[in-house]
Amino acid sequence: MNTFDKFFTKFAYKFDKGYPDMNNDQDVLLLESLIKNTIGEEFSIEEGTKVQNHTTANDKIINSSGGKKAGLVKMSNPYRIGNRNKIQSNEFIEIIKSVYPETEVEVVGKGIDDNKSGKFNLFKFKTEDGDIALYLAGGGNEGEKYEQSFVGNAKQGAGQPNNTLPKNLQTLYKSLGIDNTKLSPDDIQFAGATDTKRDLSFEGPKDVGKTVSDMTIVYGGKEYYISLKNKAGSGVYSGKNVPFIVNDGGTIVYDASKREAIPNISTLYNMFGIDPEKVAQGLNDYISKEGKEDSWSNADIEEARFQNLLASSFGYGYYYVKEIKGDDVIVVPILTSEEAKDAAGKVISAEIKYPGPTTKITAVKVKTDSPLFGPSEYLVASRNTQGGIVPLALRISKNK
Numbered sequence: 001m002n003t004f005d006k007f008f009t010k011f012a013y014k015f016d017k018g019y020p021d022m023n024n025d026q027d028v029l030l031l032e033s034l035i036k037n038t039i040g041e042e043f044s045i046e047e048g049t050k051v052q053n054h055t056t057a058n059d060k061i062i063n064s065s066g067g068k069k070a071g072l073v074k075m076s077n078p079y080r081i082g083n084r085n086k087i088q089s090n091e092f093i094e095i096i097k098s099v100y101p102e103t104e105v106e107v108v109g110k111g112i113d114d115n116k117s118g119k120f121n122l123f124k125f126k127t128e129d130g131d132i133a134l135y136l137a138g139g140g141n142e143g144e145k146y147e148q149s150f151v152g153n154a155k156q157g158a159g160q161p162n163n164t165l166p167k168n169l170q171t172l173y174k175s176l177g178i179d180n181t182k183l184s185p186d187d188i189q190f191a192g193a194t195d196t197k198r199d200l201s202f203e204g205p206k207d208v209g210k211t212v213s214d215m216t217i218v219y220g221g222k223e224y225y226i227s228l229k230n231k232a233g234s235g236v237y238s239g240k241n242v243p244f245i246v247n248d249g250g251t252i253v254y255d256a257s258k259r260e261a262i263p264n265i266s267t268l269y270n271m272f273g274i275d276p277e278k279v280a281q282g283l284n285d286y287i288s289k290e291g292k293e294d295s296w297s298n299a300d301i302e303e304a305r306f307q308n309l310l311a312s313s314f315g316y317g318y319y320y321v322k323e324i325k326g327d328d329v330i331v332v333p334i335l336t337s338e339e340a341k342d343a344a345g346k347v348i349s350a351e352i353k354y355p356g357p358t359t360k361i362t363a364v365k366v367k368t369d370s371p372l373f374g375p376s377e378y379l380v381a382s383r384n385t386q387g388g389i390v391p392l393a394l395r396i397s398k399n400k
Helices: 003-014 025-039 045-062 065-070 089-099 142-157 167-176 263-271 276-288 303-314 337-344
Strands: 072-074 080-083 106-108 122-127 130-137 188-190 215-219 222-229 234-242 245-248 251-254 318-324 328-334 346-353 362-370 374-383 392-398
Touching: 045 065, 045 072, 045 080, 045 089, 045 130, 065 072, 065 089, 089 122, 142 167, 142 188, 142 215, 142 222, 167 318, 167 328, 234 263, 245 276, 251 276, 263 303, 263 392, 276 362, 303 337, 303 346, 303 362, 328 337, 337 362
Parallel strands: 080 130, 222 318
Antiparallel strands: 072 080, 106 122, 122 130, 188 215, 215 222, 234 392, 245 251, 318 328, 346 362, 362 374, 374 392
């Protein structure tokens, strides 16, 4: 009996028909609630199906003869396909139609209608897998390329003695107690093409091993979830746009009426002590190239809540594997809630800098002391990521 059979057998009594009727709204809501309670995070049947449909179409296109010849690659977002060889739109359309001969492809230009990207075209078409909308994006960022290379080497070397493997794999397997001669390529899975987005919590960390895993190894009847990071650093939080800093007839203003439109964003601004009036004024100075440049000053942030947020961003239930010099890695087990809090560490200092004539970024620099990572630094940046001024996106990244 597989996992799904066990799940539905366990909860069959809760449904009138002994199984969930997907045409019955109450059954769908109940099923989503049961899955949410089982996996410990929000779950939507509709969104899960949509992601799976895009993942299926994405895989078919990339693995087609045309996709392979064009050098198309997986990216961490199932709605994007990496375009390493920079093929043209008409070539991509031909590849899509080679996989789905009966479909018509609509190309939506950058920033037009439902294309929210200012850099890439959106390709929309209908298939037996559902309605699909894919971006033909860049060739994959350096972090994604590192993940693909790491997992590819692991699969290629599966079954060989540990001491014949690249240094980074030797270090990983030594830390996990894995004998590579007992592994086959099928025991090693690349999970980097799945959607790993998750909501952060101000209440602290949750078990997110399966969600954040870039590489999953099955060994000795156990699954090892591994989150891979290259030298460049890693993102912590990438949320929705800031709704209350807006363009009003060419002037950037703080619209207080929209302050609670997205509560999490408002809470983050409060937590970091970011003054939206200063943000708006700084952006206007950037547009006019006038005014006084801001300098770093001490920030009064809510330290305990920030530590909880960081611990939530790490989560637990996996191994954090980061690239270091000499083609090696460090392996940090983050398997428990306490280890997630240790990964975050305690806040030592915080500084803030607002936009001005030469920069459109509002930045908060937070230094922590972590028992697992040592002295660490996080950057909270509020800026437009598509070459404009607004809307602003709020991002948190770990610099060191």
